[in-house]
Amino acid sequence: xxxxxxxxxxxxxxxxxxxVSCKTSGYTFSSYYLHWVRQAPGQGxxxxxxxxxxxxxxxxxxxxxGRVTMTRDTSTSTIYLDLSGLRSEDTAVYYCAREQGSSGxxxxxxxxxxxxxxxxx
Amino acid sequence: xxxxxxxxSSLSASVGDRVTITCRASQGISNFLAWYQQKPGKxxxxxxxxxxxxxxxxxxxxSGSGSGTDFTLTxxxxxxxxxxxxxxxxxxxxxxxxxxxTKLEIK
Numbered sequence: 001x002x003x004x005x006x007x008x009x010x011x012x013x014x015x016x017x018x019x020v021s022c023k024t025s026g027y028t029f030s031s032y033y034l035h036w037v038r039q040a041p042g043q044g045x046x047x048x049x050x051x052x053x054x055x056x057x058x059x060x061x062x063x064x065x066g067r068v069t070m071t072r073d074t075s076t077s078t079i080y081l082d083l084s085g086l087r088s089e090d091t092a093v094y095y096c097a098r099e100q101g102s103s104g105x106x107x108x109x110x111x112x113x114x115x116x117x118x119x120x121x
Numbered sequence: 122x123x124x125x126x127x128x129x130s131s132l133s134a135s136v137g138d139r140v141t142i143t144c145r146a147s148q149g150i151s152n153f154l155a156w157y158q159q160k161p162g163k164x165x166x167x168x169x170x171x172x173x174x175x176x177x178x179x180x181x182x183x184s185g186s187g188s189g190t191d192f193t194l195t196x197x198x199x200x201x202x203x204x205x206x207x208x209x210x211x212x213x214x215x216x217x218x219x220x221x222x223t224k225l226e227i228k
Contacts, residue, residue: 028134035217045157045208059215062122081191095164099212107155107170107212108124114164 002026004096004112011118017084020115029077030054033099036070036081038092041076045113048094049099050104051079086119093117123148124167125209127220135228140196142223149189153213156194159222160205167196167209187227201227 007021022034036048049060057068060083069082079096093114100106124147134140144154152172157165168178169185172192192196196203204227209220 037219044206044222045159045210047210047217047219051216061216083160085224091132092223096180099167100170105213107167107210108157109167111153111166112165 002098002110004098004110006094006096006112006115009118010032011120012086014087014119014121015051016048016119017082017088018117020066020081020083020094020117021078021079022112023076023078024098025077027098029074029101031107033102034072034079035097035099037108039095039097039114040089040092043092046092048081052102053079054102069106072095083117085105086117088119091117122216123150123211123218125211125218127207127221127223129223130221131224131226133226133228134199136161136201137200138199140199140203140225142194142207142209142225144187144192144194144220146190146192146211150211150213152188153210153211154185154187154192155210156183157210157219158203158205159208165208199227203227205220 003025005023024113035050073096097108098110100109111116124170126145154172156169173185184195206222206224
């Protein structure tokens with residue numbers, strides 16, 4: 001069965017960086033693009049970016065440009081989210097999500113369990 | 122960027138009611154529209170994609186319609202387990218913007 005398993009909760013100080021992983025299984029990794037979505041406490045869903053699992057290219061939401069890097073490791077079917085310059089507003093649950101295809105024009109059918117990142121001094 | 126606006130932001134309805142949630146895109150997105158359900162503390166769940174296609178395993182009480190800029194999610198006969206927040210999302214290309222959410226409570 002399709003599974004997206006994320007790394008555990010993180011607590012970071014302002015200005016630090018965090019790296020969240022999302023290990024996939026149960027399907028052909030290169031056949032589906034993956035996304036990162038975050039949700040601040042009590043708030044809605046915010047799309048952060050998409051990564052091609054074939055070539056590894058990524059497109060980021062403008063809001064995160066310069067602070068975010070998304071990478072993938074095809075040998076372990078894992079993607080990573082690197083967010084730097086953390087501030088309190090980055091406190092959120094971060095989700096990886098699989099789109100239903102590999103063109104960047106599909107909805108998200110499977111989601112990771114979420115990783116809580118807390119930014120606090 | 123295209124904005125996605127849902128209405129209402131919250132609503133309360135009774136078991137058995139027919140409930141409608143609306144999503145409007147600031148520009149046309151054809152049918153590249155999905156609906157998700159999120160219960161408190163849970164992961165979002167895909168309900169509808171391509172504006173009107175029911176995701177496998179989702180109750181037929183849920184239906185979607187619309188194209189272009191105006192879309193609707195309908196729950197035909199509300200059940201207690203439908204209490205959740207519902208989000209629409211455009212996916213015709215980046216950014217894959219979500220609506221602000223509609224919180225549905227059961228009276």
